[in-house]
Amino acid sequence: MEYANPQIKQVAEQLRGRLPNLQNKEEIFKAVELKALFDGIKTLPADERAEYGRELNGLKKELQALVEEAAGSELPTLESIDVTAPFDINTPLNQHPQLLTSDTGSKHPLTTEMEHVLDIFYRMGFNAIESREIDDDYHMFTSLNFPEGHPARDDYDTFSTDEGLIAPAHTSSMQNRILKMGKDNLDHDETIAYVIPGRVFRNEDLDARHEHTFYQIEGLYVGKGVHAGNLIATLKTFLQEYYDKELDVKTQPFYFPFTEPSFEFALSCPFCNKEGCSICGHSGWIELLGCGMIHPNVLREAGIDPLKYSGFAWGMGVDRLVMMKYDIEDIRNFESANLAFLRQFS
Numbered sequence: 001m002e003y004a005n006p007q008i009k010q011v012a013e014q015l016r017g018r019l020p021n022l023q024n025k026e027e028i029f030k031a032v033e034l035k036a037l038f039d040g041i042k043t044l045p046a047d048e049r050a051e052y053g054r055e056l057n058g059l060k061k062e063l064q065a066l067v068e069e070a071a072g073s074e075l076p077t078l079e080s081i082d083v084t085a086p087f088d089i090n091t092p093l094n095q096h097p098q099l100l101t102s103d104t105g106s107k108h109p110l111t112t113e114m115e116h117v118l119d120i121f122y123r124m125g126f127n128a129i130e131s132r133e134i135d136d137d138y139h140m141f142t143s144l145n146f147p148e149g150h151p152a153r154d155d156y157d158t159f160s161t162d163e164g165l166i167a168p169a170h171t172s173s174m175q176n177r178i179l180k181m182g183k184d185n186l187d188h189d190e191t192i193a194y195v196i197p198g199r200v201f202r203n204e205d206l207d208a209r210h211e212h213t214f215y216q217i218e219g220l221y222v223g224k225g226v227h228a229g230n231l232i233a234t235l236k237t238f239l240q241e242y243y244d245k246e247l248d249v250k251t252q253p254f255y256f257p258f259t260e261p262s263f264e265f266a267l268s269c270p271f272c273n274k275e276g277c278s279i280c281g282h283s284g285w286i287e288l289l290g291c292g293m294i295h296p297n298v299l300r301e302a303g304i305d306p307l308k309y310s311g312f313a314w315g316m317g318v319d320r321l322v323m324m325k326y327d328i329e330d331i332r333n334f335e336s337a338n339l340a341f342l343r344q345f346s
């Protein structure tokens, strides 16, 4: 066989000459010259790769035939190389390239736990819609009763693009869309019942409790005669199911522009039953999330009459929920790509 590429031609001649003297004929596939030809693919301009790869495959097949002839044994057939495929780079040259398989990895613990969380809410009758990872000022603030210049906007140190789009700092950025989508159903005696899982972003100083990227699950429920007791019962039921034990809960008044009244929601520590431990800071209680009754302005903005309908909403940090479940001390583990940490959950 003749090769147009001078390097391939030269290596072909060298290897043909060396083959008869080799004790183990398959050693020829480990020749440094051959490896150098393969490595050479990466340095070529894209439009020359196809021709080069074709000739290189030809050389491989030629050597294959020579080795089989000399050894009188059958080797696996070598197929063409696909330079874009995710091959295992440790596969020896004389073996069929191994594609990397999915059983070398596992689900991220936050994915597994989010699936568990969603499963509980599905069973409670909620639907789910994922939040967007890039959004606008209207959905992040204005539609949630933060008019321009509102001081509470400063509580959210958001990332934004040159065009003025925002990486949402909370999953509440989906509230207005979902309320508008569901408002017509309210007049048919149906309710709006959604959870909104999503990734959110804040320009935080990072430490064991703060990460710039984390997950939330928002809840949104609207209907006739909905009151704060429904909110507390919903969250308590969810948390007892998630931690698989009886819990006490309590609320304290708080302030968010998009709920009125607003609460900070705490649960009795699932680890020490209110005795006090390191996880709850020896207080016996864990403040887990913010929630409240949806502000009339937020309902009105979506075209829902607050005199006829009412609803509640919450925003819960999923990382925090999972950290408590598994006694994880540092939130930064989740985004760290630390395999030793991740393998504990596989």
Ligand SMILES: [Zn+2]
Pocket: 269, 270, 271, 272, 273, 274, 275, 276, 277, 278, 279, 280, 281, 282, 284, 285
């Ligand atoms: Zn405790």
